[in-house]
Amino acid sequence: MKFVYIDQRGDGAAVLAAAYHAGLITAAPAVADIVQIPFFAVHGGAPGSLGRIAGMENGDEFYALSAGKQGRLVTVSAADFLKLLAAQETVKAVDVSDCNPAVVRLLLRIKKEAGPKKWAITVAAFVLKRQMPRIISKVDATKSIFRQNQG
Amino acid sequence: MKRYIYNCYGGSHSSVTAAAIHLGILPDRRVAGSEELLNTPYFDAQIARDHGRIRFFGFDENGDEVYVVGRINLGSSYEKIMRAFLALAGGRQGETVFIDTMPYVNIFMMAGGCLSRRFGSMRWGRALVVFGTRLAYPSFVRLVQKVKAGLVCKGEE
Numbered sequence: 001m002k003f004v005y006i007d008q009r010g011d012g013a014a015v016l017a018a019a020y021h022a023g024l025i026t027a028a029p030a031v032a033d034i035v036q037i038p039f040f041a042v043h044g045g046a047p048g049s050l051g052r053i054a055g056m057e058n059g060d061e062f063y064a065l066s067a068g069k070q071g072r073l074v075t076v077s078a079a080d081f082l083k084l085l086a087a088q089e090t091v092k093a094v095d096v097s098d099c100n101p102a103v104v105r106l107l108l109r110i111k112k113e114a115g116p117k118k119w120a121i122t123v124a125a126f127v128l129k130r131q132m133p134r135i136i137s138k139v140d141a142t143k144s145i146f147r148q149n150q151g
Numbered sequence: 152m153k154r155y156i157y158n159c160y161g162g163s164h165s166s167v168t169a170a171a172i173h174l175g176i177l178p179d180r181r182v183a184g185s186e187e188l189l190n191t192p193y194f195d196a197q198i199a200r201d202h203g204r205i206r207f208f209g210f211d212e213n214g215d216e217v218y219v220v221g222r223i224n225l226g227s228s229y230e231k232i233m234r235a236f237l238a239l240a241g242g243r244q245g246e247t248v249f250i251d252t253m254p255y256v257n258i259f260m261m262a263g264g265c266l267s268r269r270f271g272s273m274r275w276g277r278a279l280v281v282f283g284t285r286l287a288y289p290s291f292v293r294l295v296q297k298v299k300a301g302l303v304c305k306g307e308e
Contacts, residue, residue: 002239048231063239067232070225076203077220077229078236084154084205084218087240 001146002061002091006074009108010049010066013099013135015040016128018062021139022054027132034125039064041108041121071097089149094142099134103127153215155298156205157250158229162221163197164264165252165291167208168284170219172295174209179295182288185281195267195277197221227251250298255290259283 003021007014019025019037026033034040039051047068055061067074078093107124110117128135155173157166171177171191178187188194193206201221208217222229230249237244260283267276284291297303 004236004239047225047228048235050235065232065235068225068228070203070223073203073223073225074232077205077222077233080203080205080220081233081236082240084216085237085240085242087242090241091236091239093236 001059001089002063003142004050004063004065004078004091004093006065006067006071006093006095007097007100008066008068008071008105010051010064011039011041012104012108012124012128013096013131014064014066015051015053016132017094017096017099017135017139018053018064020132020135021142022056022060022062024054027136029129029132031122031125031129034129035121041124065093067095067097069097071095092142092146094138096135096138099128099131099138101127101131104131153213153246153248154218155211155215155248155250156218156220156233157208157252158220158222159252159256160221160223161197161264161268162202162204162206162219163193163195163268164260164280164284165256165287166219166221166250167191167193168288169250169252169255169291169295170208170217172291173217173298174211176209179292182285185285188281188284189277193219195264195273195280197268199268226253248298248303250294250303252291252294255287255294257283257287259286 005014005017015037038053047066049066051064053062053064072095075093075095082088082091104124104127107120110120157170159166172179177183202223205218205220208219259279263276263279263283266272
């Protein structure tokens with residue numbers, strides 16, 4: 001199964017959700033751990049940027065995708081499109097855009113516009129760490145739907 | 152078998168018109184009349200919560216599938232995003248053609264669509280959008296001809 005977590009730039013909450021689902025980080029990660037996640041704060045922000053966060057031995061793969069402000073629309077469209085491809089059991093899209101607070105979006109934009117600002121990345125990681133409960137609930141909901149489908 | 156996905160901002164007017172021409176529901180040798188446009192399935196019928204829904208429109212003469220979708224302001228990013236999903240699903244890129252109909256939309260269609268769909272002013276909105284659609288109709292016919300001739304990008308294999 002391929003899990004695609006979607007947010008505005010594909011380098012914030014989506015990366016954390018994919019990393020948590022893959023087991024790369026715990027439910028209460030350190031800021032340093034978050035900063036180390038592949039693709040965290042690195043995408044250019046253009047919708048459609050896809051980053052592979054992790055792959056598991058059982059074949060599961062975890063991705064982060066940027067969808068601009070249209071995370072919900074992309075999730076709906078992706079679900080319909082995957083049905084057309086008869087791949088709804090192969091790929092699952094989950095929108096976590098609402099787990100990215102405005103301040104994180106601003107910090108990641110500063111990082112993009114003003115070059116690699118370590119302080120902006122660290123503060124963004126700190127703020128996102130506080131969003132972990134919301135991210136975890138979305139990941140858990142995804143896992144439970146997946147288990148139901150498998151059952 | 153191919154699938155053609157016509158997409159525009161709201162999925163109500165330009166994509167529906169082009170898809171209907173593709174399927175022969177609307178004529179391709181003359182400009183469709185107002186009644187013909189208003190009687191086209193899904194024409195001026197999309198509501199906000201339908202945005203993103205890929206709706207089946209019909210099979211064309213080759214047995215290929217034709218769909219319409221409203222993708223708001225994603226523009227060409229919509230195709231990029233859907234092709235990312237297509238790649239993840241292991242599908243063949245060449246079997247799906249995304250057609251953006253927004254370049255052929257004129258100011259009358261935009262204003263009419265906004266009046267009708269966003270502000271609920273069906274009478275004036277529809278009159279304006281039908282006027283604009285008839286004005287742009289030859290462009291939609293040419294677009295569909297290009298699509299059928301395989302001149303619209305199908306993505307990289």
